Amino acid sequence: MALGNEMRRLAKKWASGGAWPKRLEWLELKQIRGWEGGQRISFSFPIVAIVGENGSGKSTLLQAAACAYKAEEVGRTWYPSEFFPDTAWDSIQKAAITYGYMQGSDHLTHSITKLTKRWLRQVERPIRAVRYIDLSRIQPVATRVGYARIAKTEHQEASAVSFDEAQVKRLSQVMNRPYDSAKMALTNIDTSRKVPVLTRQGIAYSGYHQGAGETTIAELLQVDFPKYGLVLIDEVESSLHPRAQRQLIRDLAEQCREREVQIILSTHSPYILEELPQEARLYIFEMESAKKIIPGVSPEFAMTKMDDEAHPECDLYVEDEASKIFLSEILACHGKEVFPRCVIVPFGAASVGSALGQMVAKERFRRPSRVFLDGDSTETDGCILLPGNDAPEQVVFNGLQQIKFGDVWTRIGRDISEVSDAFGSAMTLNDHHDWVTSAANRLLCGGSILWQSMCAEWAKKVLTSAEAVKLIKPIEDVLP
Numbered sequence: 001m002a003l004g005n006e007m008r009r010l011a012k013k014w015a016s017g018g019a020w021p022k023r024l025e026w027l028e029l030k031q032i033r034g035w036e037g038g039q040r041i042s043f044s045f046p047i048v049a050i051v052g053e054n055g056s057g058k059s060t061l062l063q064a065a066a067c068a069y070k071a072e073e074v075g076r077t078w079y080p081s082e083f084f085p086d087t088a089w090d091s092i093q094k095a096a097i098t099y100g101y102m103q104g105s106d107h108l109t110h111s112i113t114k115l116t117k118r119w120l121r122q123v124e125r126p127i128r129a130v131r132y133i134d135l136s137r138i139q140p141v142a143t144r145v146g147y148a149r150i151a152k153t154e155h156q157e158a159s160a161v162s163f164d165e166a167q168v169k170r171l172s173q174v175m176n177r178p179y180d181s182a183k184m185a186l187t188n189i190d191t192s193r194k195v196p197v198l199t200r201q202g203i204a205y206s207g208y209h210q211g212a213g214e215t216t217i218a219e220l221l222q223v224d225f226p227k228y229g230l231v232l233i234d235e236v237e238s239s240l241h242p243r244a245q246r247q248l249i250r251d252l253a254e255q256c257r258e259r260e261v262q263i264i265l266s267t268h269s270p271y272i273l274e275e276l277p278q279e280a281r282l283y284i285f286e287m288e289s290a291k292k293i294i295p296g297v298s299p300e301f302a303m304t305k306m307d308d309e310a311h312p313e314c315d316l317y318v319e320d321e322a323s324k325i326f327l328s329e330i331l332a333c334h335g336k337e338v339f340p341r342c343v344i345v346p347f348g349a350a351s352v353g354s355a356l357g358q359m360v361a362k363e364r365f366r367r368p369s370r371v372f373l374d375g376d377s378t379e380t381d382g383c384i385l386l387p388g389n390d391a392p393e394q395v396v397f398n399g400l401q402q403i404k405f406g407d408v409w410t411r412i413g414r415d416i417s418e419v420s421d422a423f424g425s426a427m428t429l430n431d432h433h434d435w436v437t438s439a440a441n442r443l444l445c446g447g448s449i450l451w452q453s454m455c456a457e458w459a460k461k462v463l464t465s466a467e468a469v470k471l472i473k474p475i476e477d478v479l480p
Helices: 005-018 057-067 147-152 166-177 211-223 242-259 270-275 297-307 323-336 351-362 392-402 408-412 416-426 432-443 449-462 463-479
Strands: 024-031 035-042 045-053 095-105 106-114 130-134 157-162 180-187 194-202 203-205 229-233 262-267 281-286 291-295 316-317 342-346 369-373 383-385
Touching: 005 242, 024 057, 024 262, 024 383, 035 291, 045 242, 045 270, 057 166, 057 262, 106 147, 106 211, 106 416, 166 180, 166 242, 180 211, 194 211, 211 242, 229 297, 242 262, 242 270, 262 351, 281 297, 291 351, 316 323, 316 463, 323 342, 323 392, 323 449, 323 463, 351 383, 351 416, 369 449, 369 463, 392 416, 392 432, 392 449, 408 416, 408 449, 416 432, 432 449
Parallel strands: 045 262, 045 281, 130 229, 229 262, 316 342, 316 369, 369 383
Antiparallel strands: 024 035, 024 095, 095 106, 157 180, 180 194, 194 203, 281 291
């Protein structure tokens, strides 16, 4: 899925260099909630989403990041003892939070350690404004501690901080409905507990009567995003419908670009992941003895790994949607018994495939799995190259050209001369990723329909049986 306008603007500014003079570059945890050390989590984009199953360690990473800095003169400083306390059941010892950070042009490192009873080296932390937004925002107002007393007592508004025009506009855009105004109010009963109050079509209503999503967004948007600060948001999508999730991440991208803040968030949502570039997605993969961070995953890969519904017997991982269709048509033609027993999942960047291949080689997957890289990739442990020694588009276009495009024209219902002209024109483009779209536009048909027809024809008339067997046998070997 193509990046939205705000995310593209953010990516362009990030790529230009010179911005974000304060950054948390990487983080390592040792002996904290299952993080054993030696696993570096790198933050390679201004907004990074951490995804994984419940209990995998997403919140732990956000909390550790909150402890990396001391607050400026005005603001909140977070301490490891707040997040990682010793209890009757838990003892934190020989623990460390180690991180790399950037200050101007300097790349520096620091560690906070707890060998026995106390966390050490907290005074030496760098200074930076941090905003940590936890899950307390998703609790209904009426059920929060102290708020029931306000509702049960005769009360009046004592003071309020109104949203400015820009904040009201952001609220309206995220929720896709117009609001007249918004404010965070305090009552004469309790001057410490804020109540969100929204006005729409001239009618005001408080957090006691708002939808959960409205309260969540109102309380999130009232947080100031300090220039060059670090903003941490746990389960950013909570209580929000898909459109609101997409609008929120676009809003955050705009704030991130304008104020050069760094945002790290956790999520379970494919809608959030789809809005972000590959380098902004980190998946926490839990193995029996350790955790592993896989950067650059696709939304499909992340959702498949977190889904507990029944799946086919074998997982086949490929780079992208084009490779998925390519492999699907090969199996549909040459592996009819194998194909229904497998699910094909795009994983994203080739580097993700290499990491997955290593896990296959070490038998780390719980389910039978095979990892496929495009034919133009370097063969690595645990990975199988797709046929043709080149990118699938190159392989299929060139192969079909040698047989004068076979019966693709009948598959898509076009004249053979139209197909020949469209393919010839497409293949003059420098980037093979554009070939299918170019040909499909000239032939007035959908790109996915054309690509599937081409792959089916190539698998039937170009791919040899010997090449097909080389591809299918590794799958058969791992099937029960």
